[in-house]
Amino acid sequence: MTLEGVGQLLGNDHGHPNYHGSMESHTLIRVRYAETDAMGIVHHAAYPVWLELGRSDFLRELGQSYAGWEAQGVFMPLGELHVRYRQPARYDELVDVYTRIQDASRRKVTFAYRVMRGETRLSEATTVHVVTGANGRSQPMPDTLWKIIETGWVKPPDK
C-alpha cells in the first residue's frame, strides 16, 4: 500500500467502465488532528487540500511533478471547485483519494475525485484548472506536457 505523497497507479479501467481506460491515481492520507473541527469531524476546508495532494500524485504517476511544471512556467490555477460531502472523516483515520482526469484540452483540465474510507464513499469532487503562464494569463500547454496528459486520459468516444 502506498501513502500520501507517493501515489499509486491503479491500472486502467479497473471496473469503472465510464472511465474509458483513463488512469486513476491513489493517495492515502492520515487525517490530522488540526483538520478536525468542533463537530469532531474533518472540517470541509480540508478536502480541497486533499484533492490537491491527489492532483500532485496523479501527475507523479505520469512521471511529472507540478513543481517541475511551475519551474518551466506552466501553471494550473484552480478556476472552479465542486465538492459533495457524504460521510464525515475523523482524526487518525486513513482516507483514500482517487484522482483522474475527467476532461482535458491544452487550455483547460478537469479532474474528478472520489474520497473513500475503505468501501465508504466520503466525498466526490471536481476541479477545473486553466493553463496559464507565470503571468497568470491563459496559454496552451506545451506539446510535450500535452502528450503526457494524453497518456493518462482517454477521451470518451462521445466527445
Place this chain on the structure above:
Amino acid sequence: MTLEGVGQLLGNDHGHPNYHGSMESHTLIRVRYAETDAMGIVHHAAYPVWLELGRSDFLRELGQSYAGWEAQGVFMPLGELHVRYRQPARYDELVDVYTRIQDASRRKVTFAYRVMRGETRLSEATTVHVVTGANGRSQPMPDTLWKIIETGWVKPPDK
C-alpha cells in the same frame, strides 16, 4: 464600515432585483499571510473558510449565533460546496464577502456568496447545508429558527 466577525445589514434589495428582497450580509476580511501560497496569491482552500465567516455574520444579522444554534442541538453541516475563482486576492488586501440565502426549507438551506475587492469580483460560491441534530441525522429546523430564517429570506415568486 464593519469588519470581519461583525457583519452588516445591507438592507433589502439594494439593486439586485433577483434577490427578491432577501437580506444580504457583509463581512470584511483582511487577507492573512498564512492564507497565501507559493503563487503569491490566496490559496483556494481559504475561500470556504471565508464563506463560513459570511454565514456566521448572516445569522448574526438576524440576531442569531451559530454557536447558539449548536448549543440548542441544531447543526447545519456542509453537504455541498461550489466555488468559482475569477480574480486572485493577495496578502493584506481587504476583501468583502456578501452572503444571502438562495433557497431554504426547514431541512435544507442554500447560501450564495459574492467575494469582492471593491468593485472587482473575486469569486462567487454556493453552499448547501442539511439541518441535523447533534447525532448528525437530518431533522427539521425548530419553528422559532425557521421564522427567523424567513425574516432574512423572501421566497422567489416562481417557487
Place this chain on the structure above:
Amino acid sequence: MTLEGVGQLLGNDHGHPNYHGSMESHTLIRVRYAETDAMGIVHHAAYPVWLELGRSDFLRELGQSYAGWEAQGVFMPLGELHVRYRQPARYDELVDVYTRIQDASRRKVTFAYRVMRGETRLSEATTVHVVTGANGRSQPMPDTLWKIIETGWVKPPDK
C-alpha cells in the same frame, strides 16, 4: 473599538511599566469555526497565524505595511516561535491580540504578544525575526525603516 486587520494604537505605557513607553497595538479577532478542533477549542496552530495578524497591525500602527516592506525587498522571516497556552478559546469568541516590540536591532526584531479574551489571558508568545533581503540572506534594515521601528519601541534603560 477596532477590529482584525485594522489595529489600534493603545498609547504608550498604559499601566505596563515594564514596557518602558513602547507602543502596543491591538487586534481583535473573531474565532473561526475552521480554527477549532475535535477538542471543541481553538487548535494551537491557529495562534501563530493570529500573532502574524498582530505584527501586521503593529506595523500598520506605525504607518507601515509589511506588504510594502516586502515590495521594497525587506523581509522578516520567522526564526523562532515560543507560545504558552493558558486558557482555551472557542468558536465565535472575540479575542484580543496585543503586540509590542520586546527587543530590536537593525538585523533582528523580537515581538511579544498577549492573547486575551476580555480580562482572561489565553496565551502569551514571542517571535524572533531576522531581517533579510528577497534572497533570504541577513541584511540590516534600511535607516528609514529603523527610524520608524524606533518610534514604536523604547529601548529599556538596562540594555
Place this chain on the structure above:
Amino acid sequence: MTLEGVGQLLGNDHGHPNYHGSMESHTLIRVRYAETDAMGIVHHAAYPVWLELGRSDFLRELGQSYAGWEAQGVFMPLGELHVRYRQPARYDELVDVYTRIQDASRRKVTFAYRVMRGETRLSEATTVHVVTGANGRSQPMPDTLWKIIETGWVKPPDK
C-alpha cells in the same frame, strides 16, 4: 521507508548519546502546496501541525493511538510550544520529523523534535503537554499508559 501517518521505529540510541536509549519515531511528510506562502516557502504555522503528526506516530510506535487515549478520557493538550526555524522547506519536498520524549511524568510530557530534509536540519522544536481528563483538568496518567510511556523513554541518569 515508511511514510506520514505510519511512523517507524528508529531503534534505541542510534548515535545520539544524549537520548540515553530513548526511542525516536520517524514521520515522512510530503509538503503540501497549501502549506506554502507568498515567500515561496512553507509557512511557519505548518510546523506545529507536522509536530502533531510526529506525536501521533510516536504513540503509534508504542502500539498506542492518541485517538484511543481520548476515547479512554485521557487528553494531552498543548501547554507550550517552542520552534526554531533554520532552513525553509518548499512545495513537494519530503521532510522527516523525528520525535522523542525529552521529559515525562504522569502529569506532564515534553516531546522534542527534529525536522530534517535529508541531512539538512530545517527546524527543531519542543512541546509540553499536560495530562488532563475530558473536562480539561490536570490528572495523572493511568498506570497502564505510564508503563507504556516508560518503554519509549529512558530517564536520563542525572535526573
